[in-house]
Amino acid sequence: MEYVNPLTGFRIDGRRPNELRQIKGELGVVANADGSALFEMGNTRVIVAVYGPREVQNKSQQNNNQALVRCEYSMANFSTGDRTRRQKGDRRSTEISLVIRQTMEASILTHLMPRSQIDIFVQVLQADGGTRSACINAATLALADAGIPMRDIVTSCTAGYLCSTPLLDLNYVEDSAGGPDVTVGILSKMDKVTLLQMDAKLPMDIFENVMQLAIEGCKAIANYIREVLLENTKQLESRRGG
């Protein structure tokens, strides 16, 4: 299958190889949460709700030096192309929950909120490739919305390598093509990679190209997220008034 048109250089959905899908972030989508956000990357659409920092619910997990960060990832039954009824806590969601938690924990200043708990609930509405990236981006927005102090803006993006071309931000079709794909998460300001997942062999030089592409994607997303946050902050402040 041709994932990149050899003549025009365009991908199946009409993007250039180094082009992100349409991204959209929206704050405050869940009424009762401390912070919440919707994030879309093309057709991939996730909601994150953050509860806390609040009293630790299970006292045995309380840490007197830092906040306890928890994450639960769930997929809506209708989130994938073929409808599947999934059990909660299957292996895949446990794994993604862990990845999101660890990635966000690297940025949250947990030592400022000792003996408290922060819950990050991730709900995938539509999965069309790059779900874990979308979840991380949404979680960053939601945590910022909840006013939880963070070291940096964490963003994530994928890149792959198909038809001898490095491709940014794979959609489901490209993702399931079986080529190598890299999920990268970065702390944007510090320019540090905090998450790197790859599941295929790739020569070193190509790998570097693909990873660099993903990092560029992360940075573009970080800029967007910063804008969303700043715009929201200005809006809140000007509404609040003197």
Place this chain on the structure above:
Amino acid sequence: MATSARGGGEGEAAAGGGGGGGAAAEMEVEAYRRLFPVAYFERHLRESVRLDARPLASPRDTSVALGLVGSADGSALVKFGDTTMVAAIKLEVMTPPAESSDEGSVAVEFYMPPICSPTVRPGRSAEVAPVISKQLSDVIMSSGMINLKDLCLINGKASWIAYLDIYCLNADGSLFDAALVSTVAAFTHLEIPLVSVSDDGRVVTVPGELEGKTKLPLVNKDKRKLMLNNVPFSLTCGLHKEHILVDPTAEEESIIETFVTVVLDTLGRVVSVYKPGGSVLAYTSILKECITLAKRRAQQLRNILNESVSAMEVDKSS
């Protein structure tokens, strides 16, 4: 743990010695029984009497009723005192595996639903349930009670699988013995439905009223009842100090030091002896005595089962 709050009533009068005690005395006996169960129990044993006033070598009242469950192909209800078992068999069709193309099979499962005991809660099965499942399945196979070839329908194409499910409705000791009797009784009661093969190769039942009318070939016209060859019966004996108590109740099981379960077939041959760990070593002499007791019990159970069969036939004909 397994003190049955209610079963107590009758035992006390005989045991307490006083007999004529009023409510206050009864309370005292009850308190003593709860606080010092072993001492209370052993004081009984010295008088050669048990908590429920039985002699040591007497099993509880035993009853068997066949055909309780209409939705099953064979079923039975068995009671040993308060221990109650319902066993039911449902026949389904399977393609036999190549290595035993002319045989059917039997799948046994023993359940302890939460209604049977205060210690069982929904969602978590009792830990003894799978153990008893395994023992039952082993005994059915090793006794040769059922000739699996009798369960064949069409060689290599179709044979019966008999799903035998036993539910313990009330757990008051000697569960394996009662479950085994219910197993035997359910197989005795089993009526194999008349079947034929439909156009698409599936085996389908022929309803009674259509017998003789259907164009499809009948597969098992003369194999409607299962021949049981070596019917196994078992007896569990509790060994406590020098005493042997047959058919222990749950309360006794919680006190008694160890048990021996003996399974005998129709010819009085030992099919299996089962003794879980425990402090007392079962000497050969004791074991022999247990076997003697088991033989007597097996005969008794055989009679009860036969009576239930004829009772059912009477029922049917009337």
Place this chain on the structure above:
Amino acid sequence: MRDLQPSLNQTQRVRLQSALRQLHSLPSSSSSSPLSSVAVADPIQVNHDDNILKGHGTLDCDGEVVATLCGVVERVNKLVYVRALRARYKPEVGDIIVGRVIEIAPKRWRLEINFSQVAVLMLSSMNLPDGIQRRRTAVDELNMRSIFEENDVICAEVRGFQHDGSLHLQARSQKYGKLERGQLLTVPAYLVKRRKQHFHHLEQYGVDLIIGCNGFIWVGEHVEAGENVGMLVEDQKKTSTAEEESWSFTPLETRKHICRIANAVRLLSALGFTLTVEAIVDTAEASLASNIEINDMLGAEFFVQTAEREVQRRASMVRKKG
């Protein structure tokens, strides 16, 4: 309060947007300019020679000061900090707060106050019903539930952090204590400004309004300080017949006022306007003046009108100053 998102028609949407744009362009009365808004990880300009003190919401990152929160950069002398907007409540000593009892522990009540931990109200930090100052006895401890029980709404003052890091409250005044016969609203804490007065008796309505610094706002029937309403509700619990209960209900007139004030709070919070007693009363009055039904205060038209009125109010304030 994000639960209120009225569906606006085309005109209303345009009007709202224009109002919000005007709010944005109006010079803020506080010292901070809109330019000083930051998002997470934004650098904060400082002159390093000034020996600045890095406060809340800032972090040193390779010699650069960056924000760890979204908010507004504030500078007080040498202190630079980020004032967060949406966030949980940050307690300060002396804050008046409204909270809910979630647990009764030995010698203390534990309260939910929209902070990262539960707050503690010790039995000893509390005036006893008999009003006598004395040592707390074991009997008092057993009777704690007769003072406050689970789920009770309480008004108290922040006493401070204990050495173990827990937040303590005190309620040693007649004005503090259990709140009954009314409703509790929760708004983002940043919409409440610290002021001298957080208790408001709106005499014209017969309503008490308590604007807790933690964003918990109580609107209820007016009660004279020290009057023991607790007993009233206690009695009702015993006499449970519907008829008897109905006698003790809040009078309809007062209830109307309570609901109107409460909806004013809901509306202002949904618009993200600061919740001062003046703004709340103004909004309620405006709804009365234009004959808006209580529930319609949450509707689209009044939503937009309130935004427009706020523009006028702030514009006139700027004119006065100028």
Place this chain on the structure above:
Amino acid sequence: MATTPMTYSPSQGAERRQKQQQMRRMSQELDWKRSDGRSFHQCRPACLQTGATNAASGSAYAEFGATKVIVSVFGPRESKKAMMYSDIGRLNCNVSFTTFATPIRGQGSDNKEYSAMLHKALEGAVILESFPKTTVDVFALVLESGGGDLPVIISCASLALADAGIMMYDLVSSVSVSCFGKNIVIDPTAEEEACQDGSLMIACMPARNEVTQLTLTGQWSTAKTNEAMELCMDACSKLASIMRSCLKKSANLSS
């Protein structure tokens, strides 16, 4: 059995379909005969018995036609679940089916829907204040599913609760009706339920004339709803008097 082969029941499919279609055709007529010979508004004979299992604090066995249910009540006993401070007790209900309860062999697992429905039918009748901080467990096992399972479970459970000495405002009895075209048929069998146009089930406390649970499926006009409710309420009070005499009998026996 480590690996259970793919198996099927020979009575599945065509034959059952035929039966159902036959039933369906018949029920479209204004007048038809119920397979067990009952009239439309006649309930199956109810056989009730308390003290079916003595491992429990109370228990009851119910047999309505082919439907056979056994219910045990345990407690009040210490709650297994960690609970918040509470003045009232907790009622915990669980309904399960045996593997052989239905014509096709089932999994014999818990039935969450029925468990929830049983709880709702009983919670309005049990005086939870009478056992604060503790739990009463109501466990039902359906030995054979012959239609009207849930109403039988509910009635049987309330009998078991009474047998266990749990305080209740009244006994709860429950009856369902099926609707076929214009006809309303009381206490349906499993066959009838399989092709009904609608159903209505009531659980009530007849002495207090209060409905504790009511469910309805299919399309009903108001008039028909009234008629069905009246039928059910009437049958419920008759059933309750049978339940009452059953309790009296066992009380006499034990004294």
Place this chain on the structure above:
Amino acid sequence: MVGLSEGEKHFIRGGIAQDLRSDGRKRLQFRSISVETGVIPQANGSARVRLGATDVIASIKAELGKPSILRPDKGKVSIFVDCSPTAAPMFEGRGGEELSNDLSVALQRCLLGGTSGAGAGIDLSSLIIVDGKVCWDLYIDGLVISSDGNLLDALAAAIKVALSNTGIPKVSVLGASSDEQPDVDVSDEEFLQFDTSGVPVIVTLTKVGRHYIVDATSEEESQMSSAISVSVNRRGQICGLTKRGGAGLDPSVVLDMISVANSVSQQLITVLDSEIAAAEASEE
């Protein structure tokens, strides 16, 4: 769980008795309802419905399947509801399971009619492609994103809107041999609109004291003595009913509640109709 003090509970009960609820609503008044369609583009139909802080999504997916042996002339519909932990931390893990099951069962009862298929809000016969061989399996999934009471009514409304927004691909049957599974061709261009005229709405009446209210918030729900959910279609017929636990009710009260729910439901249907029209207009 909503924890309220005795004082607040008393205030809520008083408001209901005086027909002035805490947010100023009357007893039989809904919160303002907002509707958005096509929120899940990958589904055949979808809708998001908000009632105050209650926020739910319904999605309709159609997949080709085989009719059941017992009903060869009908398609199959299944309904599942999930309560997302985003709505409340207590739904975390298996915490939302009980409520999800409850809601699923209540929706099935209210939308799917009797076992014969009569009285179903969705015409199951319209889902059949080849008798006994091929049919549409309709999967209706509800997701609770934010919860502030009255989830069932919101979900049923979302399902109704989603169904009206559902396009089912046109199918042509290619092979027509009698006993084998026929080949079918599913069109990606032509879609058939669904007949949703019979789809009912659900109105839950919550009884507090002597009165009943509609569209209760979680705080109000915590004060319920009992509640009845009635599903009613456009013609005013009852299509399903569930009593939601709580104390016993006098049968005459039940009948009165049914008739109140019936009249409220007609208003709700009108509101939904106009919201559907508005949502469709804005989507285009």
